[in-house]
Amino acid sequence: MARSLDDETLTHRLILPRDANHHGTLYAGVLLSLALEAAYSAAYRAAGLNANLVLKRVLDVRCFEPVPIGRVVEIRGAEIHRARAQVIVAVYGSPLSDRPSPWMDGLMQFVQVDHTGRPEPLEQEPREGPLELHAPWLTLRERAMRLLAIRQ
Amino acid sequence: MARSLDDETLTHRLILPRDANHHGTLYAGVLLSLALEAAYSAAYRAAGLNANLVLKRVLDVRCFEPVPIGRVVEIRGAEIHRARAQVIVAVYGSPLSDRPSPWMDGLMQFVQVDHTGRPEPLEQEPREGPLELHAPWLTLRERAMRLLAIRQ
Amino acid sequence: MARSLDDETLTHRLILPRDANHHGTLYAGVLLSLALEAAYSAAYRAAGLNANLVLKRVLDVRCFEPVPIGRVVEIRGAEIHRARAQVIVAVYGSPLSDRPSPWMDGLMQFVQVDHTGRPEPLEQEPREGPLELHAPWLTLRERAMRLLAIRQ
Amino acid sequence: MARSLDDETLTHRLILPRDANHHGTLYAGVLLSLALEAAYSAAYRAAGLNANLVLKRVLDVRCFEPVPIGRVVEIRGAEIHRARAQVIVAVYGSPLSDRPSPWMDGLMQFVQVDHTGRPEPLEQEPREGPLELHAPWLTLRERAMRLLAIRQ
Amino acid sequence: MARSLDDETLTHRLILPRDANHHGTLYAGVLLSLALEAAYSAAYRAAGLNANLVLKRVLDVRCFEPVPIGRVVEIRGAEIHRARAQVIVAVYGSPLSDRPSPWMDGLMQFVQVDHTGRPEPLEQEPREGPLELHAPWLTLRERAMRLLAIRQ
Amino acid sequence: MARSLDDETLTHRLILPRDANHHGTLYAGVLLSLALEAAYSAAYRAAGLNANLVLKRVLDVRCFEPVPIGRVVEIRGAEIHRARAQVIVAVYGSPLSDRPSPWMDGLMQFVQVDHTGRPEPLEQEPREGPLELHAPWLTLRERAMRLLAIRQ
Numbered sequence: 001m002a003r004s005l006d007d008e009t010l011t012h013r014l015i016l017p018r019d020a021n022h023h024g025t026l027y028a029g030v031l032l033s034l035a036l037e038a039a040y041s042a043a044y045r046a047a048g049l050n051a052n053l054v055l056k057r058v059l060d061v062r063c064f065e066p067v068p069i070g071r072v073v074e075i076r077g078a079e080i081h082r083a084r085a086q087v088i089v090a091v092y093g094s095p096l097s098d099r100p101s102p103w104m105d106g107l108m109q110f111v112q113v114d115h116t117g118r119p120e121p122l123e124q125e126p127r128e129g130p131l132e133l134h135a136p137w138l139t140l141r142e143r144a145m146r147l148l149a150i151r152q
Numbered sequence: 153m154a155r156s157l158d159d160e161t162l163t164h165r166l167i168l169p170r171d172a173n174h175h176g177t178l179y180a181g182v183l184l185s186l187a188l189e190a191a192y193s194a195a196y197r198a199a200g201l202n203a204n205l206v207l208k209r210v211l212d213v214r215c216f217e218p219v220p221i222g223r224v225v226e227i228r229g230a231e232i233h234r235a236r237a238q239v240i241v242a243v244y245g246s247p248l249s250d251r252p253s254p255w256m257d258g259l260m261q262f263v264q265v266d267h268t269g270r271p272e273p274l275e276q277e278p279r280e281g282p283l284e285l286h287a288p289w290l291t292l293r294e295r296a297m298r299l300l301a302i303r304q
Numbered sequence: 305m306a307r308s309l310d311d312e313t314l315t316h317r318l319i320l321p322r323d324a325n326h327h328g329t330l331y332a333g334v335l336l337s338l339a340l341e342a343a344y345s346a347a348y349r350a351a352g353l354n355a356n357l358v359l360k361r362v363l364d365v366r367c368f369e370p371v372p373i374g375r376v377v378e379i380r381g382a383e384i385h386r387a388r389a390q391v392i393v394a395v396y397g398s399p400l401s402d403r404p405s406p407w408m409d410g411l412m413q414f415v416q417v418d419h420t421g422r423p424e425p426l427e428q429e430p431r432e433g434p435l436e437l438h439a440p441w442l443t444l445r446e447r448a449m450r451l452l453a454i455r456q
Numbered sequence: 457m458a459r460s461l462d463d464e465t466l467t468h469r470l471i472l473p474r475d476a477n478h479h480g481t482l483y484a485g486v487l488l489s490l491a492l493e494a495a496y497s498a499a500y501r502a503a504g505l506n507a508n509l510v511l512k513r514v515l516d517v518r519c520f521e522p523v524p525i526g527r528v529v530e531i532r533g534a535e536i537h538r539a540r541a542q543v544i545v546a547v548y549g550s551p552l553s554d555r556p557s558p559w560m561d562g563l564m565q566f567v568q569v570d571h572t573g574r575p576e577p578l579e580q581e582p583r584e585g586p587l588e589l590h591a592p593w594l595t596l597r598e599r600a601m602r603l604l605a606i607r608q
Numbered sequence: 609m610a611r612s613l614d615d616e617t618l619t620h621r622l623i624l625p626r627d628a629n630h631h632g633t634l635y636a637g638v639l640l641s642l643a644l645e646a647a648y649s650a651a652y653r654a655a656g657l658n659a660n661l662v663l664k665r666v667l668d669v670r671c672f673e674p675v676p677i678g679r680v681v682e683i684r685g686a687e688i689h690r691a692r693a694q695v696i697v698a699v700y701g702s703p704l705s706d707r708p709s710p711w712m713d714g715l716m717q718f719v720q721v722d723h724t725g726r727p728e729p730l731e732q733e734p735r736e737g738p739l740e741l742h743a744p745w746l747t748l749r750e751r752a753m754r755l756l757a758i759r760q
Numbered sequence: 761m762a763r764s765l766d767d768e769t770l771t772h773r774l775i776l777p778r779d780a781n782h783h784g785t786l787y788a789g790v791l792l793s794l795a796l797e798a799a800y801s802a803a804y805r806a807a808g809l810n811a812n813l814v815l816k817r818v819l820d821v822r823c824f825e826p827v828p829i830g831r832v833v834e835i836r837g838a839e840i841h842r843a844r845a846q847v848i849v850a851v852y853g854s855p856l857s858d859r860p861s862p863w864m865d866g867l868m869q870f871v872q873v874d875h876t877g878r879p880e881p882l883e884q885e886p887r888e889g890p891l892e893l894h895a896p897w898l899t900l901r902e903r904a905m906r907l908l909a910i911r912q
Contacts, residue, residue: 014189014192014193016331018778027776028648030641038164040636044224045164054674055671057669058640066725150751169630170474174525179472210410304447315466316494321780322778322780345468376497478678485796487815492788511823512822517817518817608899619772620805622804
């Protein structure tokens with residue numbers, strides 16, 4: 001079954017001067033913070049209210065276009081992989097209205113931990129087969145699998 | 153024609169301790185700030201990239217449920233009325249996963265201004281008939297019309 | 305007896321670039337946050353240290369003048385109505401030094417709640433007759449009464 | 457002539473968890489920021505809208521009482537000394553409702569600079585005689601004069 | 609020649625409640641923001657004052673230990689690779705006083721861009737041979753090289 | 761024995777538009793906040809993890825040079841005096857790359873308090889003789905001693 005839009009978690013944010021670097025575009029520290037919040041929101045929705053997720057690894061964040069202040073940006077997030085105690089989420093910064101390609105994409109791995117901080121299996125079982133994903137999620141999942149293999 | 157979901161602007165936000173009051177729930181000052189950003193994002197998408205919108209009036213914001221820290225909240229926003237140089241947007245805080253009703257709703261009026269600050273007609277004409285709206289937008293539009301009539 | 309200045313709660317704030325929108329004037333999200341803090345301060349002083357007040361409804365906020373960064377603004381706040389478990393506060397953004405009229409005004413309703421979140425009567429009885437108010441509070445109270453009547 | 461209350465600049469602020477240290481009381485970094493904003497507001501009002509004031513020296517800030525989150529604090533500010541191109545302002549954190557003495561006081565020196573950063577005389581002449589000050593300003597001015605004498 | 613400590617850029621930061629998630633430990637969004645600022649500072653020192661660096665890619669960030677509020681953390685940053693128009697920086701969160709291993713490490717790639725946003729060679733030539741690096745930088749550079757090879 | 765560099769606590773920070781005043785340089789409220797965090801970090805390292813330090817008095821902060829946005833600043837901090845239950849720390853803003861002198865220096869006094877807020881002796885004894893300090897710490901300690909003598 002193809003993945004429906006309901007599996008995506010959308011966020012819109014207004015980029016203000018307080019979010020900018022000294023060039024008047026979105027500061028990378030704020031970009032990472034926005035990307036993380038969007039990714040966490042997607043993981044939270046995928047794993048359920050009682051999941052206790054923490055960021056384990058940023059596999060990748062790529063910055064393609066500077067975002068000028070005054071723009072409202074859209075970030076799409078989706079679960080692209082699930083294992084016993086972890087979820088991998090991709091985020092995708094939808095192209096700005098006058099640009100052809102995304103301004104950012106990224107891949108983040110969250111694990112569920114118990115109160116002592118040790119990994120704990122998620123309530124929902126990992127899916128039997130892989131998720132069927134549309135673009136851009138398919139490409140991002142393939143990239144995630146390659147990056148995950150690099151452990152040291 | 154009925155309004156599709158495409159006319160809505162979605163936002164997800166994680167509520168953190170820095171957003172809380174001393175009871176550990178979402179602080180009203182942050183709630184208003186989140187509601188405004190969601191409303192502006194909806195107005196921005198409705199009016200187009202070149203629109204120069206400023207907040208003229210908060211017609212109403214109602215707080216129904218305290219939001220505990222650690223929750224990811226969803227805010228839906230939609231244009232519910234448009235006149236020559238202004239847009240009215242409603243925001244709706246989708247029910248928390250364990251609650252039956254929204255945690256917040258609100259109504260905000262934005263005007264387009266020129267560089268001297270005077271109202272300027274929007275590029276897109278006001279619609280001929282009223283928008284056909286589903287719940288909760290219909291109720292919110294009726295409320296907006298009653299509140300708008302109170303001018304002094 | 306006329307209301308003395310002691311019944312007002314004053315706040316001065318410096319508007320910085322981090323408070324600005326991309327036009328270099330006070331961003332509406334920050335404006336609402338400043339207005340709420342000033343209103344809460346007035347309600348807190350009116351209801352006493354042990355009151356447990358939460359925002360129930362923003363009845364109205366109106367934005368009249370853009371505020372450039374670098375300005376110190378003054379916000380006056382005053383209780384304008386009290387009922388069994390609630391206080392209504394008006395806020396008034398004193399005219400900027402080179403402008404004739406206020407840059408903002410607003411009306412906010414706070415309720416006292418117990419630890420389960422249910423309304424709880426305030427310690428101080430509601431006053432027998434209406435408060436005697438000077439401008440601008442009188443006009444704002446009349447507006448509040450009209451807006452309060454719109455419940456749905 | 458005695459100094460009237462009109463010569464004071466009042467500020468009320470709500471202390472939130474985002475302002476706290478890990479003991480749940482006002483964090484010193486935020487305290488200094490609040491004290492500076494209150495002092496700047498007082499200097500701004502004393503020196504006029506066109507003054508271009510910058511902080512030159514914090515002569516003193518003393519912390520007397522921890523401020524718990526959830527409190528609304530009041531800071532009073534007043535000009536206590538003026539020379540050719542500078543203003544010295546005192547700030548005073550009014551006693552919390554259940555405490556006998558101030559939670560903070562401080563002394564800050566602002567200078568007016570031109571666009572190259574060099575000191576520039578203020579429009580208003582320094583007063584001929586010293587200001588007549590009430591408590592707590594009198595004590596704070598005496599302290600300021602002693603501290604100012606220590607230059608290296 | 610071995611790399612001296614002068615090639616490292618140190619940062620100390622106090623973790624406050626405003627930096628925390630709802631478990632009372634450092635929130636991942638703030639962690640990424642701190643890591644980016646430390647990495648940018650190291651890149652800025654390595655590339656010189658006139659370099660115009662922007663973040664191109666986060667190659668990796670790994671979170672090993674939760675950081676409780678109230679701690680002062682140390683982040684070390686160092687340039688580990690330089691090419692024509694880019695610098696790769698590693699960051700290393702020094703072990704907390706009571707823990708044996710780092711709380712975080714990461715790898716970030718910055719490029720120099722001209723005013724149109726296109727890559728521009730750095731003033732300083734890329735070094736002839738590879739930098740001679742001590743632990744932990746050596747391990748982090750090896751990881752960076754493997755991750756850099758994954759382009760799609 | 762001469763004081764080694766290990767006794768210093770270094771911090772690097774990027775100055776962003778959100779840190780600026782309306783002249784585009786570091787805002788004094790943020791400067792004080794940065795100075796306090798650097799001083800606290802130095803005191804924390806000097807007094808040990810279990811010390812419970814609170815700011816008692818800012819003895820002095822002097823602002824020498826405006827810091828433009830886009831700069832990475834370095835702040836050095838060092839303990840310059842210790843008594844039974846207190847530590848005095850100096851901070852020094854290293855000269856910007858194109859300037860000959862520091863952009864800021866300051867002196868802050870921290871006390872250790874018990875859970876009731878009363879002063880409590882530090883674990884480490886005060887040193888027998890005075891610390892042997894290099895510039896700039898020597899000058900700053902002399903200034904501190906003169907300022908400390910002014911108590912009222």
